[in-house]
Amino acid sequence: MTESTIAIIGGTGLTSLNGLEITRREVMHTPYGEPSGPLTHGVLAGRRVVFLARHGYGHTIPPHRINYRANIWALKNAGIHRVVAVAAVGGITREMHPPRLVFPDQIIDYTWSRGHTFFEEDLSHVTHVDFTHPYDEGLRQALIQGARGIGIDAVERGTYAATQGPRLETGAEIDRLERDGCDLVGMTGMPEAALARELDLAYATCAVVANWAAGRGEGAGEISMEEVNRNVSQGMDNVRRLLETVIPTL
Template sequence: MTDSTIAIIGGTGLTSLNGLEITRREVMHTPYGEPSGPITHGVLAGREVMFLARHGYGHTIPPHRINYRANLWALKNAGISRVVAVAAVGGITAEMYPPRIVFPDQIIDYTWSRGHTLFEEDLSHVTHVDFTEPYCSELRQCLLASARSIGLDAHDGGTYAATQGPRLETRAEVDRLERDGCDVVGMTGMPEAGLARELGLGYATCAVVANWAAGRGEGAGEISMEDVEKNVSEAMVNVRRLLEAVIPTM
């Protein structure tokens, strides 16, 4: 067991963490199968942290095939208590333009057939967890304050729509998401946030707006993967700056 308490889960564009002084890699086996990869232990900005690439270190695991239960169980049992989850999203509302960073405060789950709970086998009683506020307010405020301290264009709040993937959404689907009150759309926000709550982990998402969602933005044509990659690459420079700023404050 390590005395590190902070984990960073990297999404699209963040399969490794520049500046992390790696001390060791730990292979974990869980009751829910294999995680996305070994947990990387290291030092970032003077603090011990752990890092896990959500899609695998080669970015080979699609959103609907990620073993979210194994990932969160492994991190918890490695000794962490807080998780900063980095994820690429599409912008729906006008304030969610690429390549902005967003710290959502609500989430709506549109996924299906994913292992979404730890409480389903060999139970002594039925367990419910409160999910009124799905993200840790304290951790969100740390992220927001650090983003502002280094001059990042970051947005406080918004509702994350978690869709199944791996395909992108239709224009009509995005219209529905906006009617439902969603501001950004991604494919990995759930069940990750819910599992973190079941495990008692402080969890917050650092969402990078990689593109306008379908039917949004100037021209509102087909989504260009070249533009997505460009925006993600630009934004991840800022994410790495943010992580180096926020880790010492946590």
Template sequence: MAKLAIIGGSGLDKLKNLEIERREVLQTPYGEPSGPLTHGRISGTQVVFLPRHGSGHTIPPHKVNYRANIWALHHIGIQDIIAVAAVGGITRGMAPATLAFPDQIIDYTWGRENTFFDDDDSAVTHIDFTYPYCIELRRKLIETTRREGITAIERGTYGATQGPRLETAAEIDRLERDGCDMVGMTGMPEAALAAEKGMCYASCAVVANWAAGRGEGDGHITMEEIEVHLKNAMTKVRGLLEAVIPAL
């Protein structure tokens, strides 16, 4: 039985190197997940793949059913999650097409269903979220990039914004003052929900563009630019997954 799941973000709604064995449709107490759970093998190792935004990228970040996704993966016995997510680069070094493994997160989202402990029968529960990403899983990802010669930023703070719009230049200035190195729209509550279920969760962030006001020229962000960088970076992601999964 698979113990590892990959949650795919923008640019990764399919895994080309996944040998598909079956698809599983689950209903959860929190509604439907983003799509069927795809069971298969990468480098001979069993994994489960779930596209966060649905097949064909139809679910915007503020409408992803994060609770259903995490509950479904936990229900089938998943212990480790590698979450691939597109981000905008804020600080120096976070250039487009770069991979990064954040070690901290700041949550700017609002109105999302962000906990499993919110029904009338639940005791008041506080999880330790000092280190939001699994230290051991991050270490293996970092060691693999070093071994395979894949350039990656080994730490950083992820700023999770509400979306679906991109940020203003002033908002990015604020995020940088707060200590954020990258900005994305899906990091929370996904990471916290995984922690509530006791799952080992790490993020592979893919820099798709410079954040607002950080690029060259007039600083405007185009979807064409994002798509080009994601396409280039996802080749690195697939190579990373093929190399790291057997070690897990």
């Protein structure tokens, strides 16, 4: 059986992975502090994988307090080469309706004060990393083809707005994001994607549209947590089906 080279980072609604035969849990200590939790090693669809719950296994770490550097460093040092990042998001543009899956191809970073790079201390030279295409296209296409193959309703491209959180956005902020060209909004896409690029990890996001963003959708009223939970539950069922299909092909 192939060694673990694939990691799945679970977001809201995916703190565990049904179908994962757990073989061991590994506590990692990093130069950047503690990750969100132990790395869960296991077998999914006949392939060794590593699972990490981004918000902690009890979903207790808010987006702005996640130690993204520790998480990505830990995965890299566990021998990971590919990362499928699962995230719950809000839909901005018309086709981003709940509970669709989306495989974004671009991202805009609106976060601040997060540890966003490995290249800042004890450098022999200044390091710049190309981020023109923030998601690995090969991995993104594998997710797209997997979704097509099992008939999942998915959007195959879009721009992800990464906001600070933990509060949700105002209607005016969502209007601004749409003017900037954003299609969906979440709180964990950055600096996770950029840190993965700095460590040469192939990284792609599978986003579940949990709700219409502020001021969007029918009625454009307040965002209902009951509706969010219902959409996340339905969307994550599709994510699990997708992972079981795609993981053996990677």
